[in-house]
Amino acid sequence: MKNLNNTYKKKDIIFSRGISHEGYSFFKYFLKKNTDIKSFLDIGCGNGILKKLIDNKSNYLGVDANAGIYKKKKSNDIKYFKNAQKTEDYLKNLNKKYECVMLMDVLEHTDSFLKLFKIALNKSSKYVVVGLPNEDYIIARLRFLFGKGILTHGLEMINTKPGHKHQWFIQYKVALPLIENFANKNKFKLSEKFFYINQPSNFFKRIIYKLAIILIPKTIMMNNFCLIFKKN
Numbered sequence: 001m002k003n004l005n006n007t008y009k010k011k012d013i014i015f016s017r018g019i020s021h022e023g024y025s026f027f028k029y030f031l032k033k034n035t036d037i038k039s040f041l042d043i044g045c046g047n048g049i050l051k052k053l054i055d056n057k058s059n060y061l062g063v064d065a066n067a068g069i070y071k072k073k074k075s076n077d078i079k080y081f082k083n084a085q086k087t088e089d090y091l092k093n094l095n096k097k098y099e100c101v102m103l104m105d106v107l108e109h110t111d112s113f114l115k116l117f118k119i120a121l122n123k124s125s126k127y128v129v130v131g132l133p134n135e136d137y138i139i140a141r142l143r144f145l146f147g148k149g150i151l152t153h154g155l156e157m158i159n160t161k162p163g164h165k166h167q168w169f170i171q172y173k174v175a176l177p178l179i180e181n182f183a184n185k186n187k188f189k190l191s192e193k194f195f196y197i198n199q200p201s202n203f204f205k206r207i208i209y210k211l212a213i214i215l216i217p218k219t220i221m222m223n224n225f226c227l228i229f230k231k232n
Contacts, residue, residue, distance in 0.1 A: 004052075013218055014194055018201025023104030023131045024049055026194050026226035030129055034100075041098035041123055043091065043116065044106030048073040061098070063087055065163060084110065084163070088119065097125040104131040105224075108166045114182055121186045121229075128188060128229045130179065134222050135170045138213075172219050179227060187232045194226040195219075 006017045007025045014025050027050050031037070038058050042050050045062030054060050062078040065087045081087040101124040103117065110116050120128045135150065144150060152166040180190050195218050200206045213221050 012193055012195060013222075014196045016196070016198045017206065019198070021049060022196040022198075022224040022226075024053070025196060026131050026224075027102065027104065027129065028053055029194065030192075030226075030228060034127070037099045037126070039098040039100070041101045041120075043087075043101060043103050043120055044109070045073075045078055045102075048075060048078050050102060050104065051075075051077065059098070063090060088116065091119050091123065094123065097123055099125055100127040100129065102129045102131075104129070105133065106131075108132060108168050108170050109163055111167055113168055114179075117179065117182065118186065121183065121188055124188075124231060126231055128183070130227045130229070131224060132170050132175060132227075133166070133224050134172050134219075135166070136172075136220075137223055138216065138220050139223075172222070172225055176227070183229045188229040189232055190227060191230040192228040194228075195222040196224040196226070197221055198223045 004021055004024055005028075007014050007020055007028075008017075009015070009029055014022075014029060016022075016025065031053055040050075040054055040058060040060045042048070042060065042062040043064075045051075045064050048062045051060055051062065060077050062073075062075075064078070064080055065084045066080045066082060079090070081090060101120040103120050107113055107117060107130065117128075117130065120130075135153075140150060149156060150169070152164070153169065157165040183190065197218070200209055
C-alpha cells in the first residue's frame with residue numbers, strides 16, 4: 001500500500017494526498033492521543049497492517065477469516081480461520097480482554113452487522129475503534145447517475161469470495177445512531193469521530209478539488225469514517 005503516511009489532519013478530518021489506507025490513518029491518529037494502551041485485539045486484521053503502528057512491547061492479537069482479500073501475514077500474533085463463523089467462535093471463547101479492540105472495514109462484510117461489534121465490546125476493557133465506508137459519498141452518487149455500479153455491491157462481485165462483498169450499504173447518518181445506541185446499551189459511549197477524505201495526488205488537481213468541495217458538507221464528501229467508543 002502506497003503513501004501510508006501521506007496524510008494530514010484538520011480538526012476531525014483526515015485528508016490524504018493520493019491513495020492511502022484509511023484504516024491505518026484512523027488508527028495512527030487515534031494512537032497519537034492514546035499512547036498508554038498496551039494490549040490490542042485487531043478483528044478482521046487482514047495482513048496485519050495496523051500492527052506496524054503498535055509498539056513491539058505491547059500485546060497484539062490479530063484474527064481474520066480467510067476471505068482472500070489480503071495475502072496472509074506469517075506471524076505468531078495473527079490467526080486466520082476457515083470462515084467467519086470459526087473466527088467468531090474463537091473470539092467468543094477467548095478468555096481475555098484487551099484495552100483496545102479494532103474493527104476496521106469489517107462490519108460491512110458481516111451477515112448480521114452488529115454481532116461482531118457486540119463481541120468487540122465484550123472483549124474490550126477500554127476502547128473499541130470502528131472504521132466504516134461512507135458508501136453514498138458524492139463520487140459514488142455521481143458514478144451511479146452515469147450508469148456505473150456501486151462498488152462491492154454490484155454484479156461484478158459474482159464469483160468473488162464471500163468476504164469481498166459488502167453485505168450492507170453503509171450511510172453515515174443511518175449507521176451512526178444505530179451503532180452509538182447499541183454501544184450505549186453495552187456501557188460504551190462515543191468519545192470521538194474521524195472523517196477521511198481522499199484527495200488527488202497531483203498538487204494542481206488537489207487545489208481544484210478543494211475549491212470544488214468547499215461548500216459541500218464533510219458527511220457527503222468523506223470516503224470513510226471512524227467511531228471511537230470508550231467504556232463507561
